[in-house]
Amino acid sequence: MNRKVIIIGSGPAGLTAALYTARANLNPLVFEGNQPGGQLTITTDVENYPGFPEGIMGPELMEKFRTQAIRFGAECHFKHVTKVDFNARPFKVWVGDDMFTSDSIIIATGASAKMLGLESEKELMGYGVSACATCDGFFFKDKKVLIVGGGDSAMEEANYLTKFASEVKIVHRRDEFRASKIMIDRVMNNDKISVIWNSSIKEILGSKEKGVHAVILEDSQSKNTIEENCDGVFMAIGHKPNTDLFVDILDFDSAGYLITTKGSTATNIEGVYACGDVQDHVYRQAVTAAGSGCMSAIDAERYLENN
Amino acid sequence: MSENVKEFTSDNFSAEVIESDTPVLVDFWAEWCGPCRVIAPVVDEIATEYLQKVKVGKLNVDNHNQVASQYGVRSIPALLIFKNGAVANQIVGAVPKNKITEILDSVI
Numbered sequence: 269m270n271r272k273v274i275i276i277g278s279g280p281a282g283l284t285a286a287l288y289t290a291r292a293n294l295n296p297l298v299f300e301g302n303q304p305g306g307q308l309t310i311t312t313d314v315e316n317y318p319g320f321p322e323g324i325m326g327p328e329l330m331e332k333f334r335t336q337a338i339r340f341g342a343e344c345h346f347k348h349v350t351k352v353d354f355n356a357r358p359f360k361v362w363v364g365d366d367m368f369t370s371d372s373i374i375i376a377t378g379a380s381a382k383m384l385g386l387e388s389e390k391e392l393m394g395y396g397v398s399a400c401a402t403c404d405g406f407f408f409k410d411k412k413v414l415i416v417g418g419g420d421s422a423m424e425e426a427n428y429l430t431k432f433a434s435e436v437k438i439v440h441r442r443d444e445f446r447a448s449k450i451m452i453d454r455v456m457n458n459d460k461i462s463v464i465w466n467s468s469i470k471e472i473l474g475s476k477e478k479g480v481h482a483v484i485l486e487d488s489q490s491k492n493t494i495e496e497n498c499d500g501v502f503m504a505i506g507h508k509p510n511t512d513l514f515v516d517i518l519d520f521d522s523a524g525y526l527i528t529t530k531g532s533t534a535t536n537i538e539g540v541y542a543c544g545d546v547q548d549h550v551y552r553q554a555v556t557a558a559g560s561g562c563m564s565a566i567d568a569e570r571y572l573e574n575n
Numbered sequence: 576m577s578e579n580v581k582e583f584t585s586d587n588f589s590a591e592v593i594e595s596d597t598p599v600l601v602d603f604w605a606e607w608c609g610p611c612r613v614i615a616p617v618v619d620e621i622a623t624e625y626l627q628k629v630k631v632g633k634l635n636v637d638n639h640n641q642v643a644s645q646y647g648v649r650s651i652p653a654l655l656i657f658k659n660g661a662v663a664n665q666i667v668g669a670v671p672k673n674k675i676t677e678i679l680d681s682v683i
Binding site: 310 | 608644
């Protein structure tokens with residue numbers, strides 16, 4: 269069955285697009301991807317989403333988004349899109365061998381945590397290497413952990429990890445943090461946290477059976493390496509947009525984000541819209557993602573009316 | 576939660592999982608874990624579809640942390656597949672259902 273709208277992604281942008289297109293009777297099909305609910309599902313308290321004066325847990329907020337979209341007829345599937353073809357109309361979207369067609373597409377694939385790119389990091393992901401302190405911090409009670417990064421999220425996660433870990437060391441490749449002053453102050457005033465400046469991780473040592481036991485650190489100036497013992501390594505080195513599906517199909521900016529026309533969510537292909545973090549490296553907030561999801565829905569609705 | 580999904584604890588783990596005649600899928604989870612909520616309905620479905628073939632249950636890591644640490648669980652959701660009392664395979668993180676069934680099929 270050919271669809272009017274297929275939405276790829278299920279964070280605040282994708283589910284707001286789903287809500288609006290569902291209310292416009294466009295019967296949207298949402299492919300939720302590998303992380304239904306998006307990045308908010310790996311956070312705890314969300315204190316800056318308007319309408320929740322007491323704050324709300326990230327996963328709970330996303331459940332509400334989803335329930336609201338479904339209430340008006342959005343169909344949400346826990347499936348990951350593996351290929352797209354926007355050359356001919358209707359547009360084609362594949363989940364493995366299953367093909368779906370649609371008159372319009374809304375891309376809301378968001379962003380994922382950046383990794384260092386080491387083999388050992390990939391191998392030990394979930395076995396002592398983590399990109400989510402709020403998910404995995406619990407397993408490092410009274411252990412020593414490292415956190416890699418120098419921005420607000422690294423500071424926030426370092427603080428959070430001190431709830432469990434006995435010792436937290438921040439590994440940062442420069443000699444100063446780019447985080448906001450209030451976050452740096454919190455870290456500097458926390459007795460359990462210390463900083464290893466001008467250093468980066470070259471190798472993570474451990475096994476799936478026994479977890480992580482140390483890392484090899486390289487000094488960015490002298491290039492000397494040392495072994496630093498630890499039980500876990502948490503990455504907080506920023507995010508990258510999830511755009512692998514659209515290489516050679518859509519236009520990207522130099523940082524790898526999808527380009528949309530100013531004041532709209534239109535991509536370089538008419539009928540294909542992008543919203544949320546996949547096209548926004550400036551604001552990256554739940555509420556701005558939701559706002560742009562609404563814009564995409566309205567853009568798609570107008571396109572469908574006129575074509 | 577489906578009635579086909581059992582609740583494993585540190586008290587019944589040995590009898591229900593280690594000494595089980597059929598393979599067992601154990602879902603290590605916690606209330607505060609967002610991705611665990613995502614995978615819960617998938618685990619429910621698998622419990623029904625693999626009824627008689629695979630025993631499926633959940634273990635709350637907050638309440639039974641010693642079992643989690645015994646098996647080196649450092650990230651959840653973690654799905655450990657036990658066969659003849661030993662871990663035959665494991666899946667860390669919320670992954671789509673076909674990935675889980677693929678690995679499950681290769682083990683049983």
